[in-house]
Amino acid sequence: NAGVTQTPKFQVLKTGQSMTLQCAQDMNHEYMSWYRQDPGMGLRLIHYSVGAGITDQGEVPNGYNVSRSTTEDFPLRLLSAAPSQTSVYFCASSPRAGTVGSTYEQYFGPGTRLTVT
Amino acid sequence: DQQVKQNSPSLSVQEGRISILNCDYTNSMFDYFLWYKKYPAEGPTFLISISSIKDKNEDGRFTVFLNKSAKHLSLHIVPSQPGDSAVYFCAASARASGTYKYIFGTGTRLKVLA
Numbered sequence: 635n636a637g638v639t640q641t642p643k644f645q646v647l648k649t650g651q652s653m654t655l656q657c658a659q660d661m662n663h664e665y666m667s668w669y670r671q672d673p674g675m676g677l678r679l680i681h682y683s684v685g686a687g688i689t690d691q692g693e694v695p696n697g698y699n700v701s702r703s704t705t706e707d708f709p710l711r712l713l714s715a716a717p718s719q720t721s722v723y724f725c726a727s728s729p730r731a732g733t734v735g736s737t738y739e740q741y742f743g744p745g746t747r748l749t750v751t
Numbered sequence: 752d753q754q755v756k757q758n759s760p761s762l763s764v765q766e767g768r769i770s771i772l773n774c775d776y777t778n779s780m781f782d783y784f785l786w787y788k789k790y791p792a793e794g795p796t797f798l799i800s801i802s803s804i805k806d807k808n809e810d811g812r813f814t815v816f817l818n819k820s821a822k823h824l825s826l827h828i829v830p831s832q833p834g835d836s837a838v839y840f841c842a843a844s845a846r847a848s849g850t851y852k853y854i855f856g857t858g859t860r861l862k863v864l865a
Contacts, residue, residue, distance in 0.1 A: 638794070665851050676757075676840060676857035677795070684851060692852060724794050728851070738846070739785055740853060742794030 636660050638743035640725050646749045647715040655710040655746050657725030664730040666708040667692070667740065668700065670721040677724065683708055715750045722747050754778045755843050757856035765864050770828040772859050774841035777822065781843040785853070786815060786826050789838045798839075799826070831863045 641656045659666065667682040669692075679692030683702040697719060699711040708727075712719060726740040756775045764770045774784075782803040787795035801808040801815045801824070808815050814827045828835055838860045842853045 667853070669855070674760075674857060676755075677842075677855040679852055679854070682852060693854070726794075738783065738844075739797035739800060742787075742796070744794050745792075 638725055638727055638741050640723075640743035640746050642746060643744070644747050646751065647712070648751055649715060649717060651715050653712055653715065655712075655723055655725075655748070657708045657710065657743060658706050659708075659725075659727040659741070660706065661727060661729070661741065662705060663727035663741070664705065665728045665740075666702065667726045667728075668698070668708070668710045669724045669726065670694065670719075671724060671745075672721050680710065680723075712748075715748075717750045720748060720750045753857075754781075755841060755854050755856040757839075757841060757859050759859050760857070761860040761862070763862045763864060764831045766833055767830045770826075770831045770835065770861055770863065772826040772828075772839050772841075772861065774824045774826075774856055775822060776824075776843050778843070778845065778854075779822070780845040780848055781854075783844045783846045784815070784817060784824050785842045785844075786813075787840045787842065787855075788835075789840065789858070795840060828861075831861075833863050833865050836861055836863045 638659045664685045668680040669677040678694045681700040683689045723746045725743045728740040785800040786798040789795040799810050799813045817824045838858045840858045842855045
């Protein structure tokens with residue numbers, strides 16, 4: 635199992651550019667989430683998905699789009715990058731509630747460090 | 752409005768002693784709590800969790816205590832080891848309401864001194 639993978643590891647964008655951060659998991663988890671980590675702010679939830687075809691907003695969704703066409707993949711799209719979106723982005727997945735033996739913890743990817751100039 | 756708060760940004764402890772990390776929450780709907788550890792340049796990793804039906808959960812050197820009336824939880828690490836030096840995040844979820852959103856605190860950086 636590769637777990638949760640994220641690409642790219644690093645990215646520099648100019649203001650106004652768009653890009654997609656990729657996230658994939660091979661654990662057949664139904665739940666997937668995107669977070670951003672900023673100094674002194676902890677991890678803030680951007681968007682999450684409870685299954686293929688279902689997504690919802692988190693705490694800081696503005697400027698980001700997501701879709702979930704398969705169980706495995708949950709890409710995060712920046713439509714028009716802004717310097718305020720400079721951050722480290724983490725994708726996470728967790729099994730469905732009621733899964734035998736699960737403690738419902740989220741498994742995190744290694745992160746994507748994004749700089750917007 | 753910070754629903755999950757970790758008021759100590761940093762903590763230093765001598766090797767072999769107890770580390771106590773604290774977390775407060777404001778939303779009474781939260782019924783499941785987790786602690787994560789994060790090393791630099793890595794994603795957070797799960798440490799231990801507790802459901803609101805319990806007041807204590809142990810896993811080796813790690814124990815989490817939950818005080819629902821005070822809306823407070825703490826993570827105890829005994830004995831502390833240099834490899835425990837990391838940033839620790841607490842997270843909360845309101846599972847009974849059908850949501851699987853996790854709200855994280857701002858983290859506490861633990862330094863264990865050899």
